[in-house]
Amino acid sequence: MNEVTEYFSDIFKGVRSLLKGMSVTGYYFLHPKEIITQQYPENRDVLKVPERFRGELVMPHTADNQHRCTGCSACQLACPNGSIIIVSDRIETPEGKKKKIIDKHVYNLAMCTFCNLCVRACPTDAIVMSNDFEHATYDRGDLIKILNQPGSKVLEGIEE
Amino acid sequence: MTTAAIDTSETKEYFINMGPQHPSTHGVLRLLLTLEGEIIKNVEPHIGYVHRAIEKMCEKSSFQQIIHLTDRLDYLSCHMNNEAVCLAVEQGLEMEVPERVKVIRTIIDELNRISSHTLWWGVMGMDMGAITSFLYGFREHEMITEIFEETCGARLTMSYNVPGGLMFDIPPHFQKMVKDFLVHFKKKLPEYDTLLSNNIIFTERTKGIGYLSKENAIAFGVTGPSARASGFACDVRKLKPYSAYHKVNFKEIIFTEGDCFARYKARIDEMWESVSIIEQLIDNIPEGDYFVKTKAVIKLPVGEYYQSVESARGEFGVYIVSDNKKNPYRVKFRSPGFANLSALNKIAQGCKIADLVAIMSTLDLVIPDIDR
Amino acid sequence: MKILSIYDFSNLTQAIHTWLSGKMSVVSTQVVEMILVGTVFLLFFAVLGLVLVYAERKVCAIIQVRLGPMRVGKWGTAQTLADFIKLVFKEPLITRDADKFLFNLAPFIIIIASFMAVAVMPFAKGLQAMDFDIGLFYISAVSSIGVTSILIAGWASNSKYSLIGAIRSGAQILSYELSAGLSLLTIVILTGSLQLSEIVESQADGWWIWKGHVSSIIAFVIFIIAGTAETNRGPFDMAEAESELTAGFHTEYSGIKFAFFFLAEYVNMFIIAAIGATVFFGGWMPLHVGNFEAFNNIMDYIPSVVWFFMKVSAIIFLMMWFRWTFPRLRIDQLLTLEWKYLLPLSLMNILLMAFLSLMGWHF
Numbered sequence A: 001m002n003e004v005t006e007y008f009s010d011i012f013k014g015v016r017s018l019l020k021g022m023s024v025t026g027y028y029f030l031h032p033k034e035i036i037t038q039q040y041p042e043n044r045d046v047l048k049v050p051e052r053f054r055g056e057l058v059m060p061h062t063a064d065n066q067h068r069c070t071g072c073s074a075c076q077l078a079c080p081n082g083s084i085i086i087v088s089d090r091i092e093t094p095e096g097k098k099k100k101i102i103d104k105h106v107y108n109l110a111m112c113t114f115c116n117l118c119v120r121a122c123p124t125d126a127i128v129m130s131n132d133f134e135h136a137t138y139d140r141g142d143l144i145k146i147l148n149q150p151g152s153k154v155l156e157g158i159e160e
Numbered sequence B: 001m002t003t004a005a006i007d008t009s010e011t012k013e014y015f016i017n018m019g020p021q022h023p024s025t026h027g028v029l030r031l032l033l034t035l036e037g038e039i040i041k042n043v044e045p046h047i048g049y050v051h052r053a054i055e056k057m058c059e060k061s062s063f064q065q066i067i068h069l070t071d072r073l074d075y076l077s078c079h080m081n082n083e084a085v086c087l088a089v090e091q092g093l094e095m096e097v098p099e100r101v102k103v104i105r106t107i108i109d110e111l112n113r114i115s116s117h118t119l120w121w122g123v124m125g126m127d128m129g130a131i132t133s134f135l136y137g138f139r140e141h142e143m144i145t146e147i148f149e150e151t152c153g154a155r156l157t158m159s160y161n162v163p164g165g166l167m168f169d170i171p172p173h174f175q176k177m178v179k180d181f182l183v184h185f186k187k188k189l190p191e192y193d194t195l196l197s198n199n200i201i202f203t204e205r206t207k208g209i210g211y212l213s214k215e216n217a218i219a220f221g222v223t224g225p226s227a228r229a230s231g232f233a234c235d236v237r238k239l240k241p242y243s244a245y246h247k248v249n250f251k252e253i254i255f256t257e258g259d260c261f262a263r264y265k266a267r268i269d270e271m272w273e274s275v276s277i278i279e280q281l282i283d284n285i286p287e288g289d290y291f292v293k294t295k296a297v298i299k300l301p302v303g304e305y306y307q308s309v310e311s312a313r314g315e316f317g318v319y320i321v322s323d324n325k326k327n328p329y330r331v332k333f334r335s336p337g338f339a340n341l342s343a344l345n346k347i348a349q350g351c352k353i354a355d356l357v358a359i360m361s362t363l364d365l366v367i368p369d370i371d372r
Numbered sequence C: 001m002k003i004l005s006i007y008d009f010s011n012l013t014q015a016i017h018t019w020l021s022g023k024m025s026v027v028s029t030q031v032v033e034m035i036l037v038g039t040v041f042l043l044f045f046a047v048l049g050l051v052l053v054y055a056e057r058k059v060c061a062i063i064q065v066r067l068g069p070m071r072v073g074k075w076g077t078a079q080t081l082a083d084f085i086k087l088v089f090k091e092p093l094i095t096r097d098a099d100k101f102l103f104n105l106a107p108f109i110i111i112i113a114s115f116m117a118v119a120v121m122p123f124a125k126g127l128q129a130m131d132f133d134i135g136l137f138y139i140s141a142v143s144s145i146g147v148t149s150i151l152i153a154g155w156a157s158n159s160k161y162s163l164i165g166a167i168r169s170g171a172q173i174l175s176y177e178l179s180a181g182l183s184l185l186t187i188v189i190l191t192g193s194l195q196l197s198e199i200v201e202s203q204a205d206g207w208w209i210w211k212g213h214v215s216s217i218i219a220f221v222i223f224i225i226a227g228t229a230e231t232n233r234g235p236f237d238m239a240e241a242e243s244e245l246t247a248g249f250h251t252e253y254s255g256i257k258f259a260f261f262f263l264a265e266y267v268n269m270f271i272i273a274a275i276g277a278t279v280f281f282g283g284w285m286p287l288h289v290g291n292f293e294a295f296n297n298i299m300d301y302i303p304s305v306v307w308f309f310m311k312v313s314a315i316i317f318l319m320m321w322f323r324w325t326f327p328r329l330r331i332d333q334l335l336t337l338e339w340k341y342l343l344p345l346s347l348m349n350i351l352l353m354a355f356l357s358l359m360g361w362h363f
Helices: A002-030 A041-045 A074-078 A117-121 B054-059 B063-070 B075-093 B099-127 B131-152 B174-197 B200-206 B214-220 B260-282 B336-342 B344-348 B353-363 B367-371 C009-023 C026-063 C079-089 C100-118 C135-143 C146-156 C160-191 C196-201 C213-230 C255-280 C293-301 C304-323 C331-359
Strands: A056-058 A084-092 A098-108 A128-130 A144-146 B014-018 B030-036 B039-046 B303-311 B314-322 B330-334
Touching: A002 B174, A002 B200, A002 C026, A002 C304, A074 A084, A074 A117, A117 B063, B014 C160, B030 B353, B039 B344, B039 B353, B054 B063, B054 B330, B063 B075, B075 B099, B075 B303, B075 B314, B099 B131, B099 B174, B099 B260, B099 B353, B131 B174, B131 C026, B174 B200, B174 B260, B200 B260, B200 B353, B200 C331, B214 B336, B260 B353, B314 B336, B336 B344, B336 B367, B344 B353, C009 C026, C026 C079, C026 C100, C026 C255, C026 C304, C079 C255, C100 C135, C100 C146, C100 C255, C135 C160, C135 C196, C135 C255, C146 C160, C146 C255, C160 C196, C160 C213, C160 C255, C160 C331, C196 C255, C213 C255, C213 C304, C213 C331, C255 C304
Parallel strands: none
Antiparallel strands: A056 A128, A084 A098, A098 A144, B014 B030, B030 B039, B303 B314, B314 B330
């Protein structure tokens, strides 16, 4: 007799546990407010990207096209993937000294792992991580970026 | 169908390749199964499909650069991996990091553990055929990911640690975000139990399946919740407290059953413990600096340094041999996934294919961690 | 029981029949009618597949706190159509050393089996392609033809995953056929007829699920479990077992042949739900509550087809709810459930029902 009651109580307990599980999914079915999906391209305007989000490396320029990069190559050394290459140039200062300045700050977005080490290494805070995350392009060449704008100059007084 | 009912002289064993592309190997793991009917006779894991020579790459990297490589081992417990490297380097430099750093590291560790376990829970449900749990698990995982995104700017591969401290200070609303999450999470965790833990089909499929004895757990070097479910007390947080773990009260979750359900339950209970650890610390973050300035080029004194941390999967160890150069001479990672996988053959013999899937889920394998 | 004459489809079908008979000979009338019915069912199948797949995706999405398809058409309504077009244009691959003839045959068998079962479905009064006097027997016979297709597909694919899935499915469907049949027999004790139209008519004064007391409720629960198992849907989707066998018996199928298996799953689900609705919930009979004349009259104004499809969709929703809640059983547990629980229970239940019927304790 004991086995028979056990048999039926097993069935009862099993069915009860199943019904409890169904009540959880049933709750979500009846409460569509719980839906957490974001409709991405549509919600682009209201999308909140955290301030610290590491999207891509950029070099901020002032209004009169000046940046803070001295071309010291600290970021190039800090980068673990070799995605930064500093192409420098030598000019002659008015005092007649030869001086190294930055020609191109080449940044290969395709190789970047967004570890932020370059930003930390930069002694003049010339480069920062921007929030832009929409990097898709049709041409791989577009991912190799030159961060300093053409014709831009180093901000006065940075190099001291 | 029992094996006894079949005349074994008539049946033949056959092989099945499970993976490298298979829904339940969670990555590119290839298991060569020797089967007799549906009964597994032997499991032979073939690894190395995502081998990226990370240990070799570390020999060419500076100590700061190693950290971002460890993100890519066990990506679900990246913060613990980062922390292990940082602790080893700090140990070499004989540097004392501020209390604030220790506490923040511990909080993020535990958040990372919860995020890893929620994801594991979802995937476990999916492996068992309850696909809905996958989405529920990911919902909580996503909330933690958002906290990480606010804190350090990355969602998965965080690189939040640097030798000497943290990369950023915590954002001003960090405490509020974490508390909001905990309130939500404590409401959702019982739901996990109703959906899977108490479900008769689930318990029938996991209880008594895939028994791992304590002796075998020790012999194979299984660590983490998988080993604690077999009664092997191996929590590094208890044995060798690092960061702020000596300051908090928490239970080491130990089960003695050693089956799939015990391994499952160990992780669920560990989430509750993590919640309690975070609650103890979140209001007591000391003021102070968030990092100690180190030299731009770190050189460790000649010697060997080992630091282990408790990652979401078990003991994660970093072994650094330094010859006083800016790059380490040799780096070895003791990854929990590799040791846990080695026990698979022992556990899975005599089980069915469906059980193998459950066993693999409860071992919680992350393939890049195994292959490195 | 008065059925409003505008909802009686027998007038319409009769009118078409007389109109056709006036135009042509008896044989050609038969042929034209068959083609007509066949076309209607084909169209019905296509629409059914599209609607059910869409419904399943939406239901599971809402349960899983997501939105589901949203891009193709308003609320993603055209998504399944787009998927279908994609499947049509995909290359039908055949694995090396596969048995080509059987491999190509299998999808047709499964679709034909489910096609045949729909033939006797009483959608509304007079809206039934064939009214056998052994309708229920015919359905349970025909619906088990589908398993041969799964076995053939698994065997012919020349893939071990497919074979394991097929063998599992064979064991599963053969076992669950018993419980499904027995639980239907429980109601047949009360109706005294296997003819589906008569089973529906017998429920004019109340559905069997009420009239048969606890016994018919048990029978319904067993039927819905066995029915879900017969359609190879979760938590009994052993034959597919995505996380174990990648896709089970249809691992190697692609393109339109895969679409056939996919469609057949949904049509089978509809058939099981339709049988359940017909036998337990009064088919196209409207809901009547005791002596509430006003209420009953209002209910009568809802067309019988609508009643039928409302009941069917309720049962289909129940099956979807199962699927998206429960983990999958293991094959030995599946057979344990059938042979140790469902079969003894349904045998006991059939005795109980016979007793109730003898004593006249049902309504």
